[in-house]
Amino acid sequence: MSQRLASIALIALTAISVSACATTSEPPVAAASGDAELERLMTAMMARRSPLADDDLASRIEAARAHPLGSFENPVRASGPEGQREYLRRLRCTNGRIPQFERIGNFGRGVFGSVVDGYSVDCGEAGPGEAEVFMDMYHNGYRETDPVPGFAINNGGRGA
Template sequence: MRFLLIPLSALAISVPAVAQQQGQPELGERTQSPEALFREMNTETPAEEMARLVTAAEAYPLGTIENPVRVGGPEGERAYLARVRCADGSPIRVGTRGEAGMGGFGSITNAYAVSCGGTTRRIVFDMYHEEHAESRPPAGFTLAQ
C-alpha cells in the first residue's frame, strides 16, 4: 500500500506544473510590453474625458439617465430640487427617491419622482460632481434663482 501512495503523491504534486507548462505564462512572466499596455490605456486627462462625456450627454434632455443633472452629493440634489418649479412657476411636489442605474457620466444615479399638477415625471441626478453647479432646468420646468 505504501508503494502505491508514493507514486500517487508524486503525480498529484506534478499535475499543476504540467498544466502550467501547456501554453500558460509563468507567474511574473511578461505577457506584453509596457508600451503595448500604455497604448491600451485611456490617454485623456480627467478634464478631457469629462468634456467628451458632457458633449455626448448634451444630445439628450437634461434630467434623463443619459444626461443626469450633475450635483454635489445628496445635499446638491435637495438644493437643486428646491429651485425647480413647474412651467407655470408653481412649486413642484417631490416624491420618492430611487436608484436609476448607470448614468451618462459612468456613475450610479438617483431619480426623484416630481409632480406638477397631475403629471409626474422623474428627474435623474448624478451626485458625484461637487465642482459643478447646474444652472439649467430640465425640459418642461423652470428654475428659481
C-alpha cells in the same frame, strides 16, 4: 472598467459605509484584493467626484447634451444629495410653485461613470404634471442652472 467591477465597487462602497457606523475606529479598506481601479473608483465617489478623467468627463458631458437634461442619458449633475435637493427646490411648475419631489432609487452606473439617482417630480394639476428626473450627485461643487424640460428654474440671480 467592466460592468462587473463597477457593480462590485458599488457593493463594496455600500458595505464600507454601513459597516463604518458600527465598527471600531480603524479606517475602512477599499478592497481585500487591493485592486487599484476599485480603490480609485471608491475614492472618487467618496469625494463626490466622477471617477472619469477630466478630459473623458468633458467629452461625455458634451455627448450627453444631445439628450434632454434630466434624462438617464443626460442626468442633472449636482454636488452631493444636498445639491440634488437644492436643484429640485429651484425648479418651478407652470403655476410658479415648487414641485413636490421624492427620490425613487438609484438606477445604476450612468454616462458620467457614477451612480444615477431617479426622482419623481410632481406639479399636481399644474404643468408639466409628473416627471421623472435623473441626477448624478458626483460632481462636487457643480450647480446646474438650466431647468429640465417643462419646468422653469429660479437661480436666485445666478446663471441663465
